[in-house]
Amino acid sequence: MPVPPVVAIEGVVRTYAWGSTTAIQRLLGTEPDGVPAAELWFGAHPGDPALVPSLNTTLSALIAADPVETLGARTVSQFGPRLPFLLKVLAADKALSMQVHPTLAQAQAGFAAEDAAGIARDAVNRNYRDANHKPELLCALTPFEALCGFRPVADTLAMLDDWAVPEFAPVRESLAQDGLRAAFTYLLTLADSTPLVAAVAARAAQFDPSSPWAGPARAAGLAAADFPGDIGAVLSLLLNYIVLQPGEATYLSAGTVHAYLRGTGVEIMATSDNVLRCGLTPKHIDVPELLKITNFTELADPRWPDDGAPFGFSADFRVPVADFALHSADLDAYRKPAQDVGSCATGTAGLPYLVLCASGSVRVDVDGTTVDLAPGHAAFVPAREQAFTLRGTGQTFLATVG
Numbered sequence: 001m002p003v004p005p006v007v008a009i010e011g012v013v014r015t016y017a018w019g020s021t022t023a024i025q026r027l028l029g030t031e032p033d034g035v036p037a038a039e040l041w042f043g044a045h046p047g048d049p050a051l052v053p054s055l056n057t058t059l060s061a062l063i064a065a066d067p068v069e070t071l072g073a074r075t076v077s078q079f080g081p082r083l084p085f086l087l088k089v090l091a092a093d094k095a096l097s098m099q100v101h102p103t104l105a106q107a108q109a110g111f112a113a114e115d116a117a118g119i120a121r122d123a124v125n126r127n128y129r130d131a132n133h134k135p136e137l138l139c140a141l142t143p144f145e146a147l148c149g150f151r152p153v154a155d156t157l158a159m160l161d162d163w164a165v166p167e168f169a170p171v172r173e174s175l176a177q178d179g180l181r182a183a184f185t186y187l188l189t190l191a192d193s194t195p196l197v198a199a200v201a202a203r204a205a206q207f208d209p210s211s212p213w214a215g216p217a218r219a220a221g222l223a224a225a226d227f228p229g230d231i232g233a234v235l236s237l238l239l240n241y242i243v244l245q246p247g248e249a250t251y252l253s254a255g256t257v258h259a260y261l262r263g264t265g266v267e268i269m270a271t272s273d274n275v276l277r278c279g280l281t282p283k284h285i286d287v288p289e290l291l292k293i294t295n296f297t298e299l300a301d302p303r304w305p306d307d308g309a310p311f312g313f314s315a316d317f318r319v320p321v322a323d324f325a326l327h328s329a330d331l332d333a334y335r336k337p338a339q340d341v342g343s344c345a346t347g348t349a350g351l352p353y354l355v356l357c358a359s360g361s362v363r364v365d366v367d368g369t370t371v372d373l374a375p376g377h378a379a380f381v382p383a384r385e386q387a388f389t390l391r392g393t394g395q396t397f398l399a400t401v402g
Helices: 023-028 059-065 067-071 073-079 104-116 153-163 166-178 180-188 194-204 214-226 232-238 287-293
Strands: 007-009 012-014 039-042 085-092 098-100 136-140 144-150 239-244 249-252 258-270 276-279 315-318 325-330 342-346 353-357 361-366 369-373 378-381 388-393 395-400
Touching: 007 369, 023 039, 023 085, 023 258, 059 067, 067 073, 085 353, 085 395, 098 232, 104 287, 136 144, 136 239, 136 315, 136 325, 144 214, 144 249, 153 166, 153 232, 166 180, 166 194, 166 232, 180 232, 180 287, 194 214, 194 232, 214 232, 214 239, 214 258, 232 239, 232 276, 239 249, 239 258, 249 315, 276 287, 325 342, 353 361, 353 369, 353 388, 361 378, 369 378
Parallel strands: none
Antiparallel strands: 007 378, 012 039, 039 085, 085 258, 098 258, 098 276, 136 249, 136 258, 144 239, 144 258, 315 325, 325 395, 342 388, 353 378, 353 395, 361 369, 361 388
């Protein structure tokens, strides 16, 4: 079928237990029905590809019909005939599992090894569902609470001294003498973690909001309340607790231990289902494999910087992988005097784009073919040789290949 210059696509709602019952519904302008809408997927992921109503097909089928025309020769050459990223709106009202993602090489080796061992790809004890890595970047739409990477050890030791939880003494000693790997391993292999988890939860509830450690205490308290008795509440004390303000982002590279706690954001990731969990979950935890892929480097600043605003973007979040890049356009900033809407030309030659309206409204104009988007709706712009135009109000996100 001929590929239009731009097509509207319809996201797919994923209903996980940790999702919000109001955030995505509010974004879409629909009435809440009590069902937790956790994620709104825009992409060609085989699990839930976006719909293309005007062509009565899916985005994955549209791409498969003509990969070079839709994705561009460069993308197909590097990633094959598939969209290498998934864009989504994520709304968390309960902690997601504490997890780590592998590097590309680790994913390829682990996937092949589990296939060779005869472990079914949908088995509960399977670590590697595919042979791809899964780096992620999240840009907050609301204040967004998360745990991201290991806090510098000196800061964690100071915090533990202030917490003064007797049951934590062996962990502090392990951290002080042998470092993060030793402390992390100690916690994951405790024969009975119940007393330690209970002690940490009780201490977290006592912190004054003005305490310098009120943030980590809140994270531990949320984790303990969401997953009673789970060691993740204690593991959280080794990690950076951050609150992203709207427009701020965090990037989760391979090996970075992380957990999303509360909030709504736009997330982009490489197309993969590879997740190794270490806490805040009833699901499979493979400690030896987890320790093999975890990065125990201290992370002083988990916020990911905006690299500037080329091509009319208001924010440009470029990451050290080629699978994706995320840009944000504040169309209100492009309004001229006496104009109701802002306008900007954007796009890099030869790359495909997903355009997501997060607030206000936007018209995507590609050589006179237009698609109008309300919040929570998106369009696909196939790879082209020239810029396209955005006109409207509010915030629009653009996702493309890195």
